Amino acid sequence: MADLSSLNPQQREAVTTTEGPLLVLAGAGSGKTRVITVRIAHLLDRGVAADRILALSFTNKAAGEMQERVKHMVGRAGRGAVLSTFHALGVQFLREEATAVGLSKGFTILDEGDQKDAVRLALERLGFDPQRYDPSAVHARVSHFKGRLEAPNPRLGGVDAVVHHVLPLYEQRLRAMNGVDFDDLIGMPVRTMETDPEVSERWAHRFRYVMVDEYQDTNGAQLRMVKGLVRGHGNVCVVGDDDQSIYAWRGAVAGNILAFDKHFPGARMIALTQNYRSTNNILRAANHVIRNNVERHDKTLWSDHGDGALLRYQRTDNDEDEARWVATDLLGQRRLLSLNWRDFAILYRTNAQSRVVEDAVRQADIPYRVVGGTRFYDRKEVRDLVGYLRVIANPFDEAAFRRIVNYPMRGIGDVTIQRIGDHARDTGEPFWRLVERPDRVPDVGPKAQRQLVALDALLRTFRARFPREPFGEVCRDLIRKLDFADALVRVHKQPRQVRKRLDNIEEVASALAAFQARRPDGSLDDYLARLSLDTRRQEDGDAGADEISLMTLHGSKGLEFPFVYLVGFEEGLMPHQRVLDGDGELAEERRLVYVGITRAQQHLTLTGADRRLKFGRISRRRPSRFLDEIPEALFAGGRSGAVPPPSEAERAEKNRSAFDEMFASLARDG
Ligand code: ATP
Ligand code: MG
Secondary structure (H helix, E strand, O other): OOOHHHOOHHHHHHHHOOOOOEEEEEOOOOOHHHHHHHHHHHHHHOOOOHHHEEEEEOOHHHHHHHHHHHHHHHHHHHOOOEEEEHHHHHHHHHHHOHHHHOOOOOOEEOOHHHHHHHHHHHHHHHOOOOOOOOHHHHHHHHHHHHHHOOOOOHHHOHHHHHHHHHHHHHHHHHHHOOEEOHHHHHHHHHHHHHHOHHHHHHHHHHOOEEEEOOHHHOEHHHHHHHHHHHOOOOOEEEEEOHHHOOOHHHOEOHHHHHOHHHHOOOOEEEEEOEOOOOOHHHHHHHHHHHOOOOOOOOOOOEOOOOOOOOEEEEEEEEHHHHHHHHHHHHHHHHHHHOOOHHHEEEEEOOHHHHHHHHHHHHHOOOOEEEOOOOOHHHOHHHHHHHHHHHHHHOOOOHHHHHHHOOOOOOOOOHHHHHHHHHHHHHHOOOHHHHHHOHHHOOOOOHHHHHHHHHHHHHHHHHHHHOOOOOHHHHHHHHHHHHOHHHHHHHHOOOHHHHHHHHHHHHHHHHHHHHHHHHOOOOOHHHHHHHHHHHOOOOOOOOOOOOOEEEEEOHHHOOOOEEEEEEOOOEOEEOOEHHHHOOOOOHHHHHHHHHHHHOOEEEEEEEEEEEEEEEOOEEEEOOEOHHHHHOOHHHEOOOOOOOOOOOOHHHHHHHHOOOOOHHHHHHHHHO
16 A cells, blocks of 8 residues: 555645656655655556556666565565566567568667777777777767757767768678667667557557656756657656756766756656754755755755754875774774675775775675676676676677677687678678687688687587576686686686686676576576676675665766765765866866765764875875855864864763764764
8 A cells, every 4th residue: 555644735735646747856865765655556546457557777786675665565565567667678579570570580689898899899990090099988979969859960070070970880780790788778769669659559558657867967868758648648757857967977967857848748846844854964965965056946944853963074194094984983883883894885986996995895795786886796806707698698799699609719710800890890790690600710720710610509408408497607618617616727827716707607697596586487688788888887796685785976877875974075976087188067076075975864974085196196085066056064173183082971871873963963062
């Protein structure tokens, strides 16, 4: 049952206004996500079939959490409702409409490395010098245009003129591999819905109620996707906060939320004003920072959680000291306030900062997880094994084929691989067919031919086994058969290094087994599709485990923690150096800081270092300008950068429950 009594009147109105377009525009922690989940429960209560309900969010983590909350409210009745990310919905669309879109079944989602390879090959073929036109930069531009469903203007010259020529070859190459990139997951469904009347009709009525969380971060293509999905009925409810728009650099358009009623005529708007997450000192800090942005919907956050503890700001000599200070302080605070590990989060601006922090918390024996970070699936040895899985699932996946054809080494040289590639391109035959019949490729020696045929046979064997046997076991056999252990020993001299990598490889088998346990009817394809979408976060790690969380500010969107450390509060990180160099918007950096501050429920600590190791060089640092935007009086000990020791009164409190009003007022007075 949806418990409407747990909502305030505006939230209730948002939940029960089910027909027509609705925008909930409200500040951080005001219950927007809660509105979406209760709304789903409410629709189910009213007898709407679960599979007519769609809720979209941006990360798998967010979609997963929504799923949990709905399950908690309605139990099994919620099964069948689609709670998904935009990209995962795109995958589903392409699966079902593969023919209409022009893909074959079992298409592959190419990862960023493969996409860049495709760009590099296109550059080479066109005779552009990859030294001069960096494939990564060109790829970023390709994605820029694809994400917006726009074409570059060749007359403007510069890199865009190059992109203009690269794009068609790039697309051609992806299709030849039966592959798509991330942008295609949105772009292809949009274009198909906009041009194919039959498909359009199907999807316009597929879902009866569509909801979007974090709507401020949608881009132009995603807006068009939503439009296509609600064309039949217009029942679309979006929730968001313009102050938390942090993806303009990736094409998010603030206008999507600010001009919602232009895109969806007749839209109603509901504002939520009360924050349920944080204490007022934290909210005051957030309000003061964000107020410096012009062009925003003016809102001021408040809650009835009292003033709460003051903020703290600690400055250290260097980044390692900073990380150590945080780890030590965290241990002390956990004891003082009787908190669990999971109540703590350490947030940073860039992924690169995580290493120092990880080292420090590991030293201090603090259990931790990196949310959305290390990218387990980006490790070389993992990608090698996943390469095999990809080829097994989709023989057309040429990028994966090239990766594995001579790894572990089987005496097939680069020249041979090049010849097969060239021959494939010249004749239009798929790469895999030439692996099967290498005798058709000129100048491939008999030994290499034998090896290729053997590889083809091996792949066929495993292709046949996967649908029939438990994934985990088949994968373990594959690892053994390929003798990854031997291949690793050749490269890594130290047994520890080999062990670590073998552990990672075997972890894939465990992940496959776990996937099958969760989704007994899921195919290897499904697993790989998930994988490609999950590369931005660590799939492993049990969400319920008692661990502190480490993540970037971007990754922290939508989450909340009782105790938050915001580290690296310095010029060059917040705002990011890129912005100081004139690339990007200061206002977006401020919104990012606002997102960080508003993750904290009861305690917020900012830290910064005077010196930091960057690209192997010591750089001198200054405190973030955003520090000056927070009133001095909100900090225990002011902005001096030295956190005062806990007062006697606080110490006396340590055995009592941490967050009652009593503590809050003591902290305020002391
Ligand atoms: P963000 O902008 O950070 O995404 P949000 O607006 O989505 O935040 P929620 O995460 O939905 O906010 O809610 C913030 C917290 O407040 C959650 O812990 C939620 O359970 C709680 N909350 C929301 N509404 C109420 C309410 N009416 N009564 C009590 N608690 C509430
Ligand atoms: Mg939210």
